[in-house]
Amino acid sequence: MHLTPEQEAKIDPLLLTILPDAEGDEILQVVMVLGEDEANTSTTKTLQPSQFSSRIEYRQALIEQRKQQLETGTVGQTVEALNNLSLTINGGKTSRFLVVEGTAKEIIKSLSLPGVKSATLDQIIRIEPIPIDPPKVEYLTNLILDIFPINKDKVSQAAKQYISNYYKNYGRLQVLGMRKPIKLEEIYTTVKVLPKKLIQQFTDLEGIQESFRTRQQYNLDEAENNKQSGIIIANTYKYLTVLGAPGSGKSTLLRKVGLEAIKGTLSYNCIPVFIELKQFTNTQDIDLLKIISQPFKDCDFPNVDNFIKIGLQAGKFIILLDGLDEVPNNTVKKVVTQVREFIKDYKNNRFIISCRTAAYNQQFNNFNDVIIADFDDTQIKQFINNWFCSDVDKRAETAKKCLAALEKKSGAKDLAKTPLLLTFICLVYDQSQTLPKNRSELYNEALKILLEKWAAEKRLERDAIYKDFNTKLEIMLLSEIAYEGFIVDKLFFKTQELVDQIKTFLARNLNAPQDLDGEAVLNAIAIQQGILVERLDNIYSFSHLTLQEYLTAKYIVDNHLIEQTVNKYVTETRWKEVFILIAGLMEGSTGADQLLLYMENKALSYIKSLSDNHRFIKLLEWAETKTKNSPADLTPVAKRVVANANANTYANANANTYANTNANAYAYAYANTYVYTYANANANAYAYAYALKVFIQFIDKIEAAPPLFSGVNLQKLRDQLQLLNTLIPNEKEAREVHRTFAKKLLETWLNAFDLTLDMISLSLKEVKELDQQYFYIYHLILQCKDGAILVTDETWKAIEERMYRVPSS
Structure with a gap:
C-alpha cells in the first residue's frame, strides 16, 4: 500500500515495515500521539494556588482545566475524526496518547489527519487469510470429491476456506517478540535420523543398562551422516515420531508437512489435520x-x-499430532491409549507425532523415530535475515552485524542452533547490540526487552491497568504463576485461576496498585504481550514451556527456595532444565556454589544410606584403589568416573563428559558393556565369536593409550581370549556346556581387572535406583556447572575430590 512522505514521517520503523506491504485488511494496534492546539493553550487563564483553599483543590482544578483544553482543542477533534474512520480507540478525549486498533487501510488514512503527530506499532492483532492459489483449491477439491462425490461448488468453497484457515493458523510464524509474521515456508528444518535400535535403547526404561551407553557413543555421528530434510522423511515413513529439544522446531516441521500436503507436493495425496495435544487437559474420553x-x-x-x-x-x-510432551501427566496415559486405538482403527492413514526427546518413552509401535537437527550456519543466517528484513535494517546491515557478533561469541552461537533461542538472540541484539553467552542471562534479557518495550509504548498514565504496575512487579507475578503451576506439573491454567492468583498477588503486595482488575491484567499480558496465550476458551498457558521453566527458576532464586527445591525435585528429570537455569541465575561472589553443594549432598546422602557390603560401595572402593596410581592422562576424578562407567546409565554419560577424548576410557567402558551383554545372553557360537572379536579390538584400543588401571596384564588377557576363541562350543552341545563357557568368558575378562562377578551383578532395580539417586545427580551437577555464570575453583575442586568416592562418615 502507498504511503506519502508526510505519512512516512509520522511512523516508527516497525510500522514502516508493515504498512507498505500490507494487503489492507490486516488488523493492527498502534500507539498514537496527538498534537496540542498551542493557541488554545496560550489563551487559557493561568490558575494560582492562592485562588484555592487547599493544594488538593488546586491540583483538581488544574486537571479539569487540562481536560477541557484537550477535549475542545485538537485532541478532541482528532479523536472524533478517528472514530469516523471506524477505528477502535482506547483513551478518550482527555489524553494526547491513544491506543488505536483497526485495519491497515484505515490506519494509513488516519496518518493524514493533522492532529496525528506520530504512530508506533504496538502489535499485529490479526492477519487476514492469505489469498489462496486456485490450483491448491482445485487439488484439494478433487481429492475430496474422489473420497466423497458431492456438490463440487460447495466442496470447492469449503476447501478454499479450509486452506485459508490452515495458512492463517499454521502457515505463518510469529514467535514471541517478532516484528511481523513471516511465511513459515521461509524457515527450513532438517532432522537427524537415528537408527531405530539406538532410539529404543535410549528411551526404553526396561533396557536402562544400554540406553545411555549407545546414546553417547554413536548417535550423534550417525545422525550427522544421515541428515535429511524433514519433507523427505515425511515422504518416507507412514508413521513418524519427530523428537527434539525444547524450541527446536518440532511444531514448525509438522506445520510445514501440512502445507506441503495442501499443495499436493508430497509423494502421496492426503488431507492434513493439525491437532495440538496440549488441549487434552482432563481425563474424560477423547473423541x-x-x-x-x-x-x-x-x-x-x-x-x-x-x-x-x-x-x-x-x-x-x-x-x-503436536506436543505429546505437553499433555499433563494425569491425562497422558489416556491420551496415548486413545491415540493408539485411533491409529489401530484407521491404520491406512499417515500419522506424525511430535514430542520432546527427554519425554519420549516409545509409546507407539511401528513408528519411525527421527530427531530434529540443530540449525546449521545456513539456517541461522536465513533466520536472522528474515528477522531483520525491514528497509531500515537492510540499510543498516543489522543482519550482517548480528551474524558477525554471533561468530565472535561461541556460547551465543551454540544457543543460536535452537530456533527458540535464536529468536531471543535477535530480540536481545535488536535492543542492546550485544549477545550474552549464558542461557539464563539470555532469557532474562529477552524478557526484559519485551516487558520494558511494552511499558514504554503502552503503559499510559491515564489507564489504571498500567499505573504503577512496573516491569519488576510483572516479572514477579509471572514467576509466581509459573512456579505454582510447575510444582504441580500444570502447563494450563483456567482464566479464573489466573485472575484469582493475580488478585492475590496484588492484594498482598503493598507497593502494587490495589485498584487493578485481575482480568484486565491477564488480558493485557495475554493479548498485548503474548507471554500467556489463550489456547482454548478460558484456558491459558505460557507461550512456550521453556519460558515457564525460566520463570520458575527465577522464582526459586528470588525467593531463596534452592535448598528446598533440590531436596524435593533434584532426581526428577522434568526439573532438569529448571536446575540448569537456576545455576545461570545465581550471582554474587560464590555464584552457583551453593546449588552444586546442595545437589552433591543429596547424592552423598544416598551413598551413606547403603550398607558397607553393598555392591556399589565395593565398586567405588575398587575404582579408587585400582586407578589411583595409573599413568592415564586423566585427573583422579576422571579415572574414578570412567572406572564406574560399565554398569550404569548416567555413569556412562558422566564418563564421556570427563574423558571424551581418551581412547582408553571409551575402550574400557564399552568393553565391559559388551562382555556383560554377550556373556550373559542365551549365546550361540556366532555370538561368542563376535564377542571375543570385539573384546580383542578393545584391547588394541586400550594398549594405544596410557593404562587406566594399575597392574592389568593386557597381553595375558589377549592370550586367554584367543585360547577361548578355539574352545567355543557348537550349538549341539548341552546347555550346561554353554553356561560354563559363558561364565569362563566373563570371569576371564573380570579377573584381568581384579573384579568379581558379584561386584558387577547389580539388579535392574539397583541400577535404576543408582541412576536416579546418584549418577543422574552428578550428571546434572556437571550440566549446572557449565550453565552457571560462576562456580568458584575452590568449591569445584572439593566436589571433584569427593565425586565417585565412598564418603567418610
Whole structure:
C-alpha cells in the first residue's frame, strides 16, 4: 500500500515495515500521539494556588482545566475524526496518547489527519487469510470429491476456506517478540535420523543398562551422516515420531508437512489435520473423530461426519499430532491409549507425532523415530535475515552485524542452533547490540526487552491497568504463576485461576496498585504481550514451556527456595532444565556454589544410606584403589568416573563428559558393556565369536593409550581370549556346556581387572535406583556447572575430590 512522505514521517520503523506491504485488511494496534492546539493553550487563564483553599483543590482544578483544553482543542477533534474512520480507540478525549486498533487501510488514512503527530506499532492483532492459489483449491477439491462425490461448488468453497484457515493458523510464524509474521515456508528444518535400535535403547526404561551407553557413543555421528530434510522423511515413513529439544522446531516441521500436503507436493495425496495435544487437559474420553471433524465443520463442508469416516477408512488423511510432551501427566496415559486405538482403527492413514526427546518413552509401535537437527550456519543466517528484513535494517546491515557478533561469541552461537533461542538472540541484539553467552542471562534479557518495550509504548498514565504496575512487579507475578503451576506439573491454567492468583498477588503486595482488575491484567499480558496465550476458551498457558521453566527458576532464586527445591525435585528429570537455569541465575561472589553443594549432598546422602557390603560401595572402593596410581592422562576424578562407567546409565554419560577424548576410557567402558551383554545372553557360537572379536579390538584400543588401571596384564588377557576363541562350543552341545563357557568368558575378562562377578551383578532395580539417586545427580551437577555464570575453583575442586568416592562418615 502507498504511503506519502508526510505519512512516512509520522511512523516508527516497525510500522514502516508493515504498512507498505500490507494487503489492507490486516488488523493492527498502534500507539498514537496527538498534537496540542498551542493557541488554545496560550489563551487559557493561568490558575494560582492562592485562588484555592487547599493544594488538593488546586491540583483538581488544574486537571479539569487540562481536560477541557484537550477535549475542545485538537485532541478532541482528532479523536472524533478517528472514530469516523471506524477505528477502535482506547483513551478518550482527555489524553494526547491513544491506543488505536483497526485495519491497515484505515490506519494509513488516519496518518493524514493533522492532529496525528506520530504512530508506533504496538502489535499485529490479526492477519487476514492469505489469498489462496486456485490450483491448491482445485487439488484439494478433487481429492475430496474422489473420497466423497458431492456438490463440487460447495466442496470447492469449503476447501478454499479450509486452506485459508490452515495458512492463517499454521502457515505463518510469529514467535514471541517478532516484528511481523513471516511465511513459515521461509524457515527450513532438517532432522537427524537415528537408527531405530539406538532410539529404543535410549528411551526404553526396561533396557536402562544400554540406553545411555549407545546414546553417547554413536548417535550423534550417525545422525550427522544421515541428515535429511524433514519433507523427505515425511515422504518416507507412514508413521513418524519427530523428537527434539525444547524450541527446536518440532511444531514448525509438522506445520510445514501440512502445507506441503495442501499443495499436493508430497509423494502421496492426503488431507492434513493439525491437532495440538496440549488441549487434552482432563481425563474424560477423547473423541478424535469429533476433533478431526471440527475444522471441516467450521468451513461448512457438506456431510462432514460421513466424509471424515469414509476418508479415514480410505487412508486419505495425514494426522499431525503436536506436543505429546505437553499433555499433563494425569491425562497422558489416556491420551496415548486413545491415540493408539485411533491409529489401530484407521491404520491406512499417515500419522506424525511430535514430542520432546527427554519425554519420549516409545509409546507407539511401528513408528519411525527421527530427531530434529540443530540449525546449521545456513539456517541461522536465513533466520536472522528474515528477522531483520525491514528497509531500515537492510540499510543498516543489522543482519550482517548480528551474524558477525554471533561468530565472535561461541556460547551465543551454540544457543543460536535452537530456533527458540535464536529468536531471543535477535530480540536481545535488536535492543542492546550485544549477545550474552549464558542461557539464563539470555532469557532474562529477552524478557526484559519485551516487558520494558511494552511499558514504554503502552503503559499510559491515564489507564489504571498500567499505573504503577512496573516491569519488576510483572516479572514477579509471572514467576509466581509459573512456579505454582510447575510444582504441580500444570502447563494450563483456567482464566479464573489466573485472575484469582493475580488478585492475590496484588492484594498482598503493598507497593502494587490495589485498584487493578485481575482480568484486565491477564488480558493485557495475554493479548498485548503474548507471554500467556489463550489456547482454548478460558484456558491459558505460557507461550512456550521453556519460558515457564525460566520463570520458575527465577522464582526459586528470588525467593531463596534452592535448598528446598533440590531436596524435593533434584532426581526428577522434568526439573532438569529448571536446575540448569537456576545455576545461570545465581550471582554474587560464590555464584552457583551453593546449588552444586546442595545437589552433591543429596547424592552423598544416598551413598551413606547403603550398607558397607553393598555392591556399589565395593565398586567405588575398587575404582579408587585400582586407578589411583595409573599413568592415564586423566585427573583422579576422571579415572574414578570412567572406572564406574560399565554398569550404569548416567555413569556412562558422566564418563564421556570427563574423558571424551581418551581412547582408553571409551575402550574400557564399552568393553565391559559388551562382555556383560554377550556373556550373559542365551549365546550361540556366532555370538561368542563376535564377542571375543570385539573384546580383542578393545584391547588394541586400550594398549594405544596410557593404562587406566594399575597392574592389568593386557597381553595375558589377549592370550586367554584367543585360547577361548578355539574352545567355543557348537550349538549341539548341552546347555550346561554353554553356561560354563559363558561364565569362563566373563570371569576371564573380570579377573584381568581384579573384579568379581558379584561386584558387577547389580539388579535392574539397583541400577535404576543408582541412576536416579546418584549418577543422574552428578550428571546434572556437571550440566549446572557449565550453565552457571560462576562456580568458584575452590568449591569445584572439593566436589571433584569427593565425586565417585565412598564418603567418610
